[in-house]
Every structure is written in C-alpha cells, then in structure tokens.
Amino acid sequence: xxxxxxxxxxxxxxxxxxxxxxxxxxxxxxxxxxxxxxxxxxxxxxxxxxxxxxxxxxxxxxxxxxxxxxxxxxxxxxxxxxxxxxxxxxxxxxxxxxxxxxxxxxxxxxxxxxxxxxxxxxxxxxxxxxxxxxxxxxxxxxxxxxxxxxxxxxxxxxxxxxxxxxxxxxxxxxxxxxxxxxxxxxxxxxxxxxxxxxxxxxxxxxxxxxxxxx
Ligand SMILES: [Zn+2]
Numbered sequence: 001x002x003x004x005x006x007x008x009x010x011x012x013x014x015x016x017x018x019x020x021x022x023x024x025x026x027x028x029x030x031x032x033x034x035x036x037x038x039x040x041x042x043x044x045x046x047x048x049x050x051x052x053x054x055x056x057x058x059x060x061x062x063x064x065x066x067x068x069x070x071x072x073x074x075x076x077x078x079x080x081x082x083x084x085x086x087x088x089x090x091x092x093x094x095x096x097x098x099x100x101x102x103x104x105x106x107x108x109x110x111x112x113x114x115x116x117x118x119x120x121x122x123x124x125x126x127x128x129x130x131x132x133x134x135x136x137x138x139x140x141x142x143x144x145x146x147x148x149x150x151x152x153x154x155x156x157x158x159x160x161x162x163x164x165x166x167x168x169x170x171x172x173x174x175x176x177x178x179x180x181x182x183x184x185x186x187x188x189x190x191x192x193x194x195x196x197x198x199x200x201x202x203x204x205x206x207x208x209x210x211x212x213x214x
Contacts, residue, residue: 023088024059026080040108041123048124055080059087061097071100074122076139079211086188093184096176114146114159141210148177149206
C-alpha cells in the first residue's frame with residue numbers, strides 16, 4: 001500500500017511538473033526591452049499604456065517542426081494571467097506557432113511582423129487606415145500565425161502570403177496553423193471570455209483575438 005501511494009505520488013508529481021513546465025511566466029518590462037520599445041512599439045506622442053501596466057511574457061510553444069521553443073510577448077498586466085492559461089492550453093493542444101518575437105524586433109512595423117508570420121500582442125499603433133487606437137495598443141489583443149490566418153477585407157488580404165488561406169475551402173481544421181471556429185485555439189480564448197476576429201461579419205481577421213472582442 002505504501003509503495004502504491006509512493007508510486008501514485010510520483011505520477012501526480014510528474015504531472016504537476018509537466019503542467020508547471022507548460023505554463024509561461026510573466027515579469028515587469030526589463031530595461032533593455034523597454035528601451036527597444038521607444039519609438040518602435042511605444043510612442044511619446046500617443047496615449048500608450050504606462051510601463052507599469054505592461055508585462056513581458058515568456059511563453060513555451062511548439063513550432064511547425066514540433067520543436068519546443070520559448071517566445072516573448074508584451075501584454076497588458078490585466079490580461080497576463082489569462083494569456084498564460086490560454087497559451088498553456090494551446091501548447092497542450094499541440095497547435096504549432098511559427099514565430100513569437102516582440103514587434104519592436106520588426107521596428108514596430110505590423111506589416112513586417114505579419115509577413116514574417118510572427119505571433120505578437122502589444123503594439124501602440126492605430127487601426128490600419130483610421131485614427132483610432134488599436135486594441136493592440138492596449139496590450140489586450142494578439143495576432144496568431146498571420147499567414148495561415150490572414151486579415152481579409154473587401155480591399156485585400158494581409159499579409160499577402162495569406163492569400164493561400166483566405167477562402168473558406170482553404171480554411172480546414174486539418175491544415176497546420178489554420179484556426180477554425182471549433183478549433184482548440186478559439187475554445188481556449190472563448191473560455192476566458194475573449195473574442196475572435198474570425199467571427200466578425202464585415203471583414204475577417206482570423207489571426208486576431210481580443211479581450212473586448214473588437
Ligand atoms: Zn490583431
């Protein structure tokens with residue numbers, strides 16, 4: 001009996017370690033990261049969030065070769081816990097992510113980040129073609145695998161390489177990286193009350209998830 005309990009304890013412990021390992025971590029924005037954000041993803045002439053209101057997440061994920069990697073993402077402190085839980089679910093589901101680098105590594109240029117199929121969150125910028133602040137500017141929205149999940153409007157597809165994944169018949173659950181309505185990625189976000197741009201009617205932003213649903 002004692003042996004059985006010890007064996008059970010060992011199994012439970014291994015499970016706990018695995019779960020711990022699958023969850024990323026959060027920290028205050030370090031000095032080097034903050035200084036690289038200046039003039040790229042954070043601007044003095046825009047109403048960007050204060051440094052203290054942002055967190056740097058380190059997130060374990062699997063890439064398209066099934067290799068385990070650690071990515072980095074900046075988000076609002078208010079949603080940091082939710083996002084760590086969501087990405088733990090995404091990792092458990094085995095969903096592949098190509099790249100998870102801070103948008104400042106692309107000079108704050110959303111177009112370059114999307115073209116590189118980069119998954120990212122915070123970027124203090126306006127909604128393309130408007131003078132409204134994007135939900136990304138609040139650190140409460142993120143874009144996942146933009147190539148497999150493009151932003152589709154009447155005027156085009158963004159990024160351009162997303163043209164292979166913009167038609168309904170190209171958006172099947174068995175295509176790696178493609179996010180569909182009943183997909184584990186969508187379920188992970190919706191379980192925490194987040195909205196998906198694939199549910200929008202006028203345009204489709206398949207890569208986009210936000211706390212507000214906007
Ligand atoms: Zn977005």
